Amino acid sequence: MSVSALPALRQELVRQGLDGFIVPRADEHLGEYVPAAAERLAWLTGFTGSAGLAVVLASAAAVFTDGRYVLQLAEQTDPALWQRLHLTEQPPPAWLAAHAPKGGRIGYDPLLISQEGLGRYTDAGLTMVAVERNPIDAVWADRPAAPIAPAVPHPLAYAGRTSEEKRGDVAKLLREAKQDAAVLTDPASIAWLLNIRGGDVPFTPFALGFALVHADGATDVFMHPAKLPPATRAWLGNAVSVADRATLAPALAKLVGKTVRVDAAGSPVWFAQQLEKAGAVVASASDPCLLPKARKNPTEQQGARQAHLRDAVAVCRFLHWLSVEAPSGRQTEISAAAALLGFRHEAEGFRGESFPAISGAGEHGAIIHYRVTPESNRPIRPNEVYLIDSGAQYPDGTTDITRTVWTGPGDAPDELRDRVTRVMQGHIAIATAVFPKGVGGAHLDAFARRALWQVGLDYDHGTGHGVGSYLSVHEGPVSLSRLARPVAIDAGMILSNEPGFYLPEQYGIRLENLLLVQPADLPAAGKPFLAFETLTLAPFDRRLLHPALMTEQELDWVNAYHARVLRTVGPALGEAERTWLTAACAPLSSG
């Protein structure tokens, strides 16, 4: 943050004839991780959280975030300059309606907000003005360059289908919907469609860019040429044209009279605006790659199993290490996360973490999106709860696992075991669910909460999210959540199963495996049914479970799962590790 940033921006707003401006924490792809060049919110306000937005008026300014980042927002921003507010409790459009001059021109960068997002401002009666050039970029002197990491082929041995086949599938979808082309703004869709992977943002192998898919399967990619070296160009083939990002607007302008599909929720509103200006017909519909990408093909499914097995070896080695180290009190949240990362570096094909690990001891575990810093770091102490949520990228699959561990050497308290057991029961209820095709994540979510609800407990996050195949660890369109979009769960999708329970200032519990949706083989079924295959392989901490509270079926599930972990992971471990795993996977009984 520059101390002169806000005054400089205000001067630029005057120059552009604007009474205000909104600064979302977003890049042109509206994604979760953004490159340094798009960290305009951090530059302007100092706030570095992953969800936020600033609103600047001539004589007032506010910065908003959600419950995860309220404390961080207060620490990182200057109260003399900024009102610090809650995104949903005091939504920015309402704040603007109350504070902006009547009829004032509020600027927005149409590349950084979706049509749906913009609608919340216009619905509030605000006069929203699209800027030609982002006024922050005009005054941000030392703005980093856009990333230009080279994209590489994603081989067929991992992708399972050629880009030509995928483009044919998407083109068929477009023809059936009577659309001439679709705009792709999600780098995950482009990576999937073209079978390439890049390195422009942390944690996800994206090559940032845009694409136009035509109804004949021909595809135009708009990306800095440096990102596509000759080998990658050759891999893309002749039906894929490549042009610089700067040629995107003229290319859209040529679509006069065409019907072009744009995702009103996921794409910047700039695209619909450009297309309408050009005389194209905008068809508002979801990104056509979303569903085929979410339904992993057999090669991707087999890759996921293999990646999970290799990841499981690293995780089990770490859990063994932790069982030795934790009771001593000499490790910290940072050193434990580093140890896990070290084990993963030894796994074949490891390409990096799929998100920043959440390593929370004791009361830090109760902070759902805790991210340890040198300032917050604390020892992992004996006889407490330690929660670690982490994941990895491999070329054959993306992993995400949370385990909650009792550090010992003493026994865990009864109430804690009751809570962990209820979370485990929720996890099992999802893992063993069988359901007809057509059911969505909003309909299954309560299975994971029932045992907690019975005693008045709950957790304040969804039960699961979609996961990509060597792509984003948070992948749409399906999730397990009351707020899930009304999209049916389907075979081949990968979802996390991560119920939890959090006692503020005491501890956090979360038990997470990834699940692969499979057709259920049920002779009686007169329609297609689905079930889950658990991909993740690592023991749950037996010391935190209370077998007497569990049904026979629940105990059977845990015991069968642990037997599978031991059978599949055990042979890849050293002797001490295997001895530990054997004990960690010993059967539980209610007797």
Add this chain to the structure above:
Amino acid sequence: MSVSALPALRQELVRQGLDGFIVPRADEHLGEYVPAAAERLAWLTGFTGSAGLAVVLASAAAVFTDGRYVLQLAEQTDPALWQRLHLTEQPPPAWLAAHAPKGGRIGYDPLLISQEGLGRYTDAGLTMVAVERNPIDAVWADRPAAPIAPAVPHPLAYAGRTSEEKRGDVAKLLREAKQDAAVLTDPASIAWLLNIRGGDVPFTPFALGFALVHADGATDVFMHPAKLPPATRAWLGNAVSVADRATLAPALAKLVGKTVRVDAAGSPVWFAQQLEKAGAVVASASDPCLLPKARKNPTEQQGARQAHLRDAVAVCRFLHWLSVEAPSGRQTEISAAAALLGFRHEAEGFRGESFPAISGAGEHGAIIHYRVTPESNRPIRPNEVYLIDSGAQYPDGTTDITRTVWTGPGDAPDELRDRVTRVMQGHIAIATAVFPKGVGGAHLDAFARRALWQVGLDYDHGTGHGVGSYLSVHEGPVSLSRLARPVAIDAGMILSNEPGFYLPEQYGIRLENLLLVQPADLPAAGKPFLAFETLTLAPFDRRLLHPALMTEQELDWVNAYHARVLRTVGPALGEAERTWLTAACAPLSSG
């Protein structure tokens, strides 16, 4: 049906300059039961089902219904005149778009379709023209008169709150929403708000009419004066004005400049059209009585318990009677339903059935909305499944119960008992659910299906619907269903719990009790939780349950429920009945 109806309608359409016309099965209140004067669809087509719509063009005509009535539609309509189609598989707007002349003027009666319903036609690109007078009424020579059953006071001992208090509550809602008035078109809302009950339609004590509630609580009722005799007028008080239905349009025209709330889904589009023409601002929002009516007050809750107890005596007497008669084979679907009705007539305060009883033996039980007729009637035979779904109206409450009975004298087959047990497990999972406030019916529905889903079975209807207090047995806005509206379940609501299973051409299973939503008393809860109190009191057929398949908790629930039935209903029965009930309520054990 008159054979000349269709040609006469077509002549009238020519006279009115229309190329087509849509004829929904609806009255001006868009309700479930319509008076004879509004049975235009039946007059035109011969089809008497409760869901349907006809579309008439100059040289083609089609009549649509849903899966429940496909056979009935085929029997009752003339294939030479009508294409017979499925409402959702071939939606009327799509059929019209394919068959109507390009740009043709398609008439509709704006009093018989909601704004949302009309939107489906305009979205299909059709030119929809509101008629001034329904062309069917112009040619329906012997159209019955509108009903004018007198409305009577609904005493405070049943209503629990005065109309003045209720009007004050609704007025406050309107002021908070900055609305000057609300249009009420649902007779249930008017009956609830004014504490009156009428007799204009079968099964629900409605006095058909309309109302305008103003933001100061003053209310204008538009209803044939004959329906409001002096005692009822006096009961309404001075803040309620009464005028004839014919004065409704002029009254709306006076609302120039006012903001008037109209339910776009539940009210005829005519209201929004009239208000816009008058220069009023239409605020689209749900009927403001819906939620307060759904949340029964303590008096209504206590009334529901008492009504259910009296109804339970009739149902248990019937079940005893059935246990004697069924094995003999001398009773029929009609005679059994009549016997139940006879027992109910002996219940204090019985005012009639709350819907036509579904009395289905054997394969008829698999027809979810089966309605026995003299033609379909068949004996109830020994050793088969008999399903009876029925309900009653009492001044203190509305009931709805389904029991599935094995007629004996032999034992029920194992597979059948497996299916009934799974339905019972679903019923128990709902009855025992505890959940935080904010959860909707879409999130709980899967609890009822889990045991069936595990073996690839399901049922093709919702799990439960709201129930009124001496009002409609199907009451919004909450339901237990994947398709439930996103409205939170709240304390005081009454919902049915009726999972089922249907083996076509063999048998039907449905186990239905009504539930009252109650605050859950959970010390650990940091936020409000809710739970269900079961209102309905009658045994489930033990011979159809398979205790070895049930958990201890499930057996405990059945045994505790049966003990409660015996304790509460037993004392009101005769000796033979009580002896039977004692055996029917004997504990189950898995051993």
